[in-house]
Amino acid sequence: MTAIIEARGLGKRYGRRQALSDCTLSVPAGRVVGLVGPNGAGKSTLLQLACGMLTPTSGSIEVLGERPASSTAQMARVGFVAQDTPTYAALSIADHLRLGAKLNPRWDAGLAKRRIQQLGLDPAQRAGRLSGGQRAQLALTLAVAKRPDLLLLDEPVAALDPLARRGFLQSLMEFVAEAEATVVLSSHLVSDLERVCDHLVVLAASRVQAVGEIDDLLATHFRLTTARREADTLPTGMQVIQANHTDRQSTFVVRADAAIDDPSWVMEPLALEDFVLSYMKQAGAAGADHRPVLETQR
Numbered sequence: 001m002t003a004i005i006e007a008r009g010l011g012k013r014y015g016r017r018q019a020l021s022d023c024t025l026s027v028p029a030g031r032v033v034g035l036v037g038p039n040g041a042g043k044s045t046l047l048q049l050a051c052g053m054l055t056p057t058s059g060s061i062e063v064l065g066e067r068p069a070s071s072t073a074q075m076a077r078v079g080f081v082a083q084d085t086p087t088y089a090a091l092s093i094a095d096h097l098r099l100g101a102k103l104n105p106r107w108d109a110g111l112a113k114r115r116i117q118q119l120g121l122d123p124a125q126r127a128g129r130l131s132g133g134q135r136a137q138l139a140l141t142l143a144v145a146k147r148p149d150l151l152l153l154d155e156p157v158a159a160l161d162p163l164a165r166r167g168f169l170q171s172l173m174e175f176v177a178e179a180e181a182t183v184v185l186s187s188h189l190v191s192d193l194e195r196v197c198d199h200l201v202v203l204a205a206s207r208v209q210a211v212g213e214i215d216d217l218l219a220t221h222f223r224l225t226t227a228r229r230e231a232d233t234l235p236t237g238m239q240v241i242q243a244n245h246t247d248r249q250s251t252f253v254v255r256a257d258a259a260i261d262d263p264s265w266v267m268e269p270l271a272l273e274d275f276v277l278s279y280m281k282q283a284g285a286a287g288a289d290h291r292p293v294l295e296t297q298r
């Protein structure tokens with residue numbers, strides 16, 4: 001399977017702060033990949049390394065088979081919207097679209113115009129006068145109209161109201177289906193990621209904690225409940241991600257390839273949000289030296 005992003009032992013250090021450590025992952029073509037993790041986990045750093053705005057301090061990353069931003073041809077195939085959705089305050093929306101057409105060889109003028117119309121935005125309006133959400137929509141329009149093979153979006157829906165968020169995610173899915181593009185988007189909203197993503201990367205404490213197809217991740221993680229007992233009494237082949245105990249009862253989030261055939265255990269599937277939270281908590285408890293615990297690739 002062709003990998004659109006291939007990172008090996010990737011790391012980024014800002015002075016003494018290690019923002020990303022030992023990140024090894026492979027993003028398959030045609031996927032919508034959710035990047036999730038707590039504040040300061042390294043999500044923006046990873047996205048900026050992927051678009052070539054940052055250079056690694058260790059390891060390597062390849063995007064579309066090349067070092068990021070290594071050629072204009074490659075840059076034309078990658079769209080990136082930074083977290084602060086930068087636009088030019090003094091330029092109008094129409095100016096932004098004209099600039100997009102001049103700078104991007106694969107520019108889709110019809111799509112850009114349609115999107116601005118659908119959003120009810122006035123093309124004559126200066127970007128500096130737009131609300132935060134409207135500015136985000138303009139930045140997203142510019143990125144999509146570039147017709148990239150890879151679209152990197154850093155918290156694209158953070159500034160959007162719930163209706164606009166739903167609309168944006170819908171149009172993102174249509175874009176992916178039509179253009180057969182790969183999208184990586186970071187978000188704190190797991191429910192949004194669940195709606196549009198088929199692949200997930202959990203980053204916490206500057207490391208990849210879990211990565212893989214969402215269906216595979218959920219098929220191999222469970223919540224186990226039983227009368228109080230310690231984790232080392234669990235059946236073999238189970239990896240404990242998180243353990244909680246009350247006086248009478250123990251609950252474990254585990255990774256397991258098969259169900260337990262023992263009536264003293266209640267084994268339930270895990271919701272995606274609980275899956276993400278379990279890995280985030282585990283990373284928090286283990287501290288910054290924690291090693292990646294799971295890699296599931298098809």
Ligand SMILES: Nc1ncnc2c1ncn2[C@@H]1O[C@H](COP(=O)(O)OP(=O)(O)OP(=O)(O)O)[C@@H](O)[C@H]1O
Pocket residue numbers: 014017018019020037038039040041042043044045046083
């Ligand atoms: N330019 C910088 N200089 C120094 N430290 C930085 C810089 N940019 C990021 N960091 C640090 O690197 C770490 C990772 O930051 P990053 O912005 O990648 O996290 P994030 O997961 O995107 O966070 P958030 O969800 O809050 O946007 C943080 O500890 C942050 O303080």
